[in-house]
Amino acid sequence: MPDFSLTPEQESLRDLARKFARTEMAPHAAECDKAGRFPEEIYRRGWELGLMNLNVPTEYGGSGLSVMDQCLIVEELAQGCGGMTTSIIANCLALEPIILGGTAEQRAQWLTPFCAEYHLASFCLTEPGGGSDAGALKTRARKEGDHYVLDGEKCFITNAPHASLYTVFATIDPQLGHKGITAFIVPRDTPGVAPGKDEDKMGHRASSTSTVHFEGVRVPVANRLGAEGEGFLMAMRTLDQTRTPIGALATGIGQAALDHAAKYALGRRSFGKPIAEHQAIQIKLANMVQSIRAARLLTWQAAVTIDRGERGSLESAIAKCYASDAAMHVADDAIQIFGGYGYMKEYPVEKLLRDAKLTQIYEGANEIQRIVISKELLRAYA
Ligand SMILES: Cc1cc2nc3c(=O)[nH]c(=O)nc-3n(C[C@H](O)[C@H](O)[C@H](O)COP(=O)(O)OP(=O)(O)OC[C@H]3O[C@@H](n4cnc5c(N)ncnc54)[C@H](O)[C@@H]3O)c2cc1C
Numbered sequence: 001m002p003d004f005s006l007t008p009e010q011e012s013l014r015d016l017a018r019k020f021a022r023t024e025m026a027p028h029a030a031e032c033d034k035a036g037r038f039p040e041e042i043y044r045r046g047w048e049l050g051l052m053n054l055n056v057p058t059e060y061g062g063s064g065l066s067v068m069d070q071c072l073i074v075e076e077l078a079q080g081c082g083g084m085t086t087s088i089i090a091n092c093l094a095l096e097p098i099i100l101g102g103t104a105e106q107r108a109q110w111l112t113p114f115c116a117e118y119h120l121a122s123f124c125l126t127e128p129g130g131g132s133d134a135g136a137l138k139t140r141a142r143k144e145g146d147h148y149v150l151d152g153e154k155c156f157i158t159n160a161p162h163a164s165l166y167t168v169f170a171t172i173d174p175q176l177g178h179k180g181i182t183a184f185i186v187p188r189d190t191p192g193v194a195p196g197k198d199e200d201k202m203g204h205r206a207s208s209t210s211t212v213h214f215e216g217v218r219v220p221v222a223n224r225l226g227a228e229g230e231g232f233l234m235a236m237r238t239l240d241q242t243r244t245p246i247g248a249l250a251t252g253i254g255q256a257a258l259d260h261a262a263k264y265a266l267g268r269r270s271f272g273k274p275i276a277e278h279q280a281i282q283i284k285l286a287n288m289v290q291s292i293r294a295a296r297l298l299t300w301q302a303a304v305t306i307d308r309g310e311r312g313s314l315e316s317a318i319a320k321c322y323a324s325d326a327a328m329h330v331a332d333d334a335i336q337i338f339g340g341y342g343y344m345k346e347y348p349v350e351k352l353l354r355d356a357k358l359t360q361i362y363e364g365a366n367e368i369q370r371i372v373i374s375k376e377l378l379r380a381y382a
Contacts, residue, residue, distance in 0.1 A: 004300070010072055013065075017073040020049055021080025029081035032206035033351050036198070038162065039084065039206055046088050047118040051077070053111075055092045055099060055241070060107060061115025067241065068303040071248035075296070078252025079259075082355030083204035085249055087120075090158040090207075092245070093363075094121035096238040097167045097183050101225040110165065110185055122163040124154040124186075124212055125235055131156070132368050134169070135178030135232055139214060141170035148184065148224065150192075150217040156362075160195040160210045164188045168214070169231050176229065183231035185223040192217035203354030240313050243363050244306060247299035247319035250327040250359040254292045257327070257334035257352045261285065265337055281337060288330045295323035314376040321369035324359035331356045 006014070024045055032039050046052050054070045056062020065073075070092070077085040091114060098110050113119060127137050139152025150170050160166070165187055171180040186193060196211035226234055262285055265276035275281045302315035331353040335342035342349050360366045 004297075006072070010069060013069055014072045014076055016049060017051060017076035018079075020046065020051060021076050021078075025077065025080030025084050029084070029206065030348070030351070032081070033083065033203075034205075034345070036200060036205045038087070038198075038208045040162065042084060043087055043120070044118045046077075052088055052118075053091050053095065053114050054089070056095055056111050056115055057099065057107075060111040062111065066303070066307045067244050068300065068307055070245050071299055071303045074245045074248040075252040075255070075299075078249040079256040081206055082249065082253050082352070082358070083206035085252070086204050086358070087159055087207040089242075089245060089249070090123070091119075091121050093158070093238065093242045094123040094163070094165070094167050096241055097123070097225055097234050098185065100237055100241075101183060101230065101234045102185075106185070106222075106225065114165075119165070120159045120163040121165040121167065122157045122160045122212070123238070124157050124160075124166045124168040126154060126156050128153055128155045128211075132365055134235060135181065136174075137169060137171060137181065138174065139168070139170040140174075141172050141182055141184065141219075143172070143221075144218075146221050147218045148182075148221065150184065150186070150214040150219060152214050154212045154214075156199070156209055157195075157212050159208055160212050161198060161208050163195075166193070166212060167225070169235055170214075172228050178232040179229045181231035181235070182228045183225035183234050184219050185225060186214075186217060186219055190217050190219065202357065203351070204358050236313075237311070239363055240311055240316050241306060243316040243320040244299060244302040244312070246359055246363045247295065247302065247316070247323035250320070250323035250356065251292060251295045251299055253352050253356045253359070254288070254295060254323070254327040254330040257331040257349055257356075258285070258288045258292055260347075260349050260352075261288065261334035261337040264341075268339075275337070284333045284337060288333050291326035291330055295319075295326040298322050313372060317364075317369040317372040317376075320359075320363065321366045321373065324356065324366060327356035327359055328353070 053062045058064035141148045173180040192215045194213040199209045298319040302319035305315045306312040334349040
């Protein structure tokens with residue numbers, strides 16, 4: 001029987017994140033959601049508390065946390081606000097290619113500043129022509145002497161208008177398909193780099209999302225991560241690492257929905273008794289808690305697999321896919337339990353549904369996760 005107990009260090013990390021989520025994120029969540037405000041002061045505070053750059057090794061000043069520890073933190077943060085959590089953990093996504101594929105010099109040069117001071121970075125893979133088929137991306141990287149020249153457009157990039165650094169995936173030759181994709185470190189102030197305006201989104205409205213244009217952007221060869229053609233694998237390995245915390249983020253949204261729904265069900269009365277005493281509501285709550293606990297366990301299983309040194313593609317795909325679907329149906333049930341009030345913006349549960357939806361789409365849509373899962377499954381039976 002596996003031991004699911006946490007170490008004292010893990011308990012204190014979780015407590016730190018819980019306190020920050022409850023006292024500094026949650027009180028501003030509704031206002032930021034309504035206004036679509038990017039609360040940079042909260043992100044700075046998260047950085048001060050060591051809740052950013054969770055995956056950056058300690059030798060560069062980061063937290064150097066295991067994926068399991070990251071998941072414990074992210075689940076708590078998501079209960080404060082899903083959108084803020086997306087922005088807080090975007091540095092982990094953007095910096096992971098440098099951790100995985102950078103040389104010792106590149107890591108020291110590019111990771112250390114993020115831990116010495118508050119800065120944001122963005123991971124630039126998705127393009128307007130398609131995100132799921134990342135091997136077909138169109139942004140070009142042409143080598144000219146000791147530089148590459150980047151031309152193209154990325155879209156839906158988290159934190160892009162506020163980031164000082166981009167990790168960018170471009171192709172040296174579209175004919176090569178995924179074998180042409182190469183990763184680059186691109187400082188925001190490089191001439192020709194232009195983030196677009198903030199998108200007006202359905203959920204995660206405290207997060208910022210925009211296009212980034214690259215026009216004749218000259219990047220030194222020294223900023224290439226790995227060899228030419230190694231970018232696709234680097235992107236996929238990055239997503240294997242970061243997808244599991246998305247499972248935790250979805251679990252946190254689901255947990256928040258359950259907490260609100262259970263409290264409401266105890267207080268709201270119909271037919272002379274609290275609605276929590278109607279069996280139909282009890283069954284809903286029972287199903288909700290089962291889904292959330294299963295999501296948490298699958299997320300922890302994926303985290304432990306990756307922390308053991310395995311790639312964990314299957315486990316992280318299962319965790320992200322299951323937890324995000326669970327968050328959606330749990331948030332939906334929470335609205336149903338709130339009845340008409342659940343549909344009103346004055347109450348917190350409709351935001352949770354809007355926030356849950358994104359977890360089914362980003363870091364690889366769930367259709368793509370199911371393709372990964374079924375491929376692995378069928379390989380075992382072939
Ligand atoms: C708020 C937000 C933040 C994001 N942040 C980032 C970021 O920081 N960096 C970044 O690079 N990207 C980011 N993304 C992009 C995100 O990862 C993509 O939206 C996602 O991968 C899907 O790509 P797409 O939107 O182009 O959909 P498409 O690839 O066009 O897919 C459309 C639909 O078709 C389905 N589909 C596609 N191919 C198949 C197939 N073979 N079989 C079955 N179904 C299929 C998809 O699952 C989806 O349902 C973000 C997106 C959003 C909305």
